[in-house]
Amino acid sequence: MNKVLVAIGVGAVAVSLNVNKSYADSNATVNVSALNIRSGPGINYSKKGVVYKGASLNIIETNGEWSHVTLDNGEKGWVCSKYINSTSSSNNIANNVSGQVSVTASYVNIRTGVGTNNTIKTVVPYGTKLTLISKSNGWYNVKLENGTTGWISGKYISTISNNQNSNQSSNTYNNFTPCNGKVTSYANLNVRSGPGTNYTIKTRLIYGQVVKLTEKSNGWYKITLSNGSDGWVHSGYIKITTEAVSKPSGTTLNNSNTSSNNSNRSAVVNLAYSLLGKPYVWGANGPNSFDCSGFTRYVYLHAEGKSIPRVSYEQAKIGTAVTRGNYLPGDLLYFATTGTGRTSHVGIYVGNNTFIHASGSASKPDKVIVSSLSGYYGRVLLGARRF
The missing domain is CATH 2.30.30.40 (SH3 Domains)
Structure with a gap:
């Protein structure tokens, strides 16, 4: 995540000193994985926070290559305009x-x-x-x-x-050169039987998986996996790559129990991602602020209807233990962060050796973020539980 943020900061361009235009009612969405919110229109201004892909912003005004925006929580700041898609509310x-x-x-x-x-x-x-x-x-x-x-x-x-809304038979597949594509969605990506969300889900792909792209239709790619199966995925979650096709890692949905489990896992991960940036508040249970165990309890309760204990060390006792290296998106991770060897922190595994958690403490509150299991958190990780 740090590398992403650095790239965003360095990629910003020089700032004009003139305000170009003021927007009375203009919305925008973030089009990069993570975007710095700054106190002024330039990378020399201090960073106030971070917003993530798909976050909604209201544009107040622009200053050169920068936009003054209001976040959903009412906070104001500046973002580089090249990393947002602006659309008037009339659209x-x-x-x-x-x-x-x-x-x-x-x-x-x-x-x-x-x-x-x-x-x-x-x-x-x-x-x-x-x-x-x-x-x-x-x-x-x-x-x-x-x-x-x-x-x-x-x-x-x-x-x-x-x-x-037009009939799929009118779609054209011409002028597309087969190539490889890499999954950019942190949540498991649905592979459907046709190019649209109304088609059934055949399997799911994980973040970073590389597949063969064979056709394109109305924003969807037809893919072929290394095991020979095929399906369709939305192009918004695929990046063209020269990397080799990955070994099979999608899970075929061949029975109702598997389908239900995968659906629950996706719901847990999706809800967890939707809460990124929410502030850490000791003892908070959501929906607008959380502490670590309040966050995990809220997500499991609202994503799959499962009520788990409120405190971290009790959460670490329920469900089924998962061995290291076999974690799946949606598993609960628990950590010893106070030096006592006892569970004191929890989060939710989301794939690619990363997890989402409400980071912070009563004395040093932070927010809901994505962190890597490499480094510090990998050293203090005690285990994982699957519900």
């Missing part, structure tokens, strides 16, 4: 209260009511199709394909164009 769904829309951010919470103070019912990824039911104060009551209903902010959805 979204306006006053529509019927028809279909699609999700425009990496992951979005579906809540029980209007506003971020309501409980998260589920989390949906980019491109998910939703049916509009009603509207209230910039929020939309929607219905998912599985029948679930809930509320979503209008900032994260857009009307589906006629091209998106």
Whole structure:
């Protein structure tokens, strides 16, 4: 993560001293893995925080190559404009209260009511199709394909164009040269039977896995795995690469138990990622702030309906022990961070030797972040549990 942040800082360009334009109502989403929020329009200004891919920002004004923005929590700061996609609110769904829309951010919470103070019912990824039911104060009551209903902010959805609704038979596959692609999604990536979220899930890929890309259609790649199976993945989570195809690591969904387990794991990881940047507060249970065990308890409860103990050392006693090297996304990790050898910290494994946790302490609060198991956390890791 540190390397990513350094690259972002170095990649910024020189700053103009003139304010180019002020935006009365302009939204944007982050288009890189992690983006520094600074106190002024330039890399010489201090870093105030970090936002992650898919995060929504409101643009106040621009200054050269920098944008003054407001985050969802009300905090203001400056970001390099090249790392955000700006879209006027008029480009979204306006006053529509019927028809279909699609999700425009990496992951979005579906809540029980209007506003971020309501409980998260589920989390949906980019491109998910939703049916509009009603509207209230910039929020939309929607219905998912599985029948679930809930509320979503209008900032994260857009009307589906006629091209998106057209019959798949009209798609063209011409002028695509087969090549290899690398998975960039930290959460397991669905491989579907066709180019769209309405198709069934055949298997899932993990972060960093390399597959063969054979066709492209309406933002989806047809892939071939090294074991000969094929399917479709959204191109937003694939990066073209010259690396060799990985050995088989997707899990075929060939029975209801496997499908349910993988679905729960994805829900845990997706919800955990959606909470990145939330502040650490000792004793907090969410949804707007957490301590470490409050974070893990909240995620498991709201992602898969499982109630686990509140404190870290009790969480480390439940479920089934997992041997080192066999961790799967969604497993609970527990650590001894106080020098006593006793469990004092917990987090959730998300793949690629990384985990998400509410980092900090009562005296030095931080926030929900992604950390590597290499280095310090690998040395104080006590074990993992699977529920």
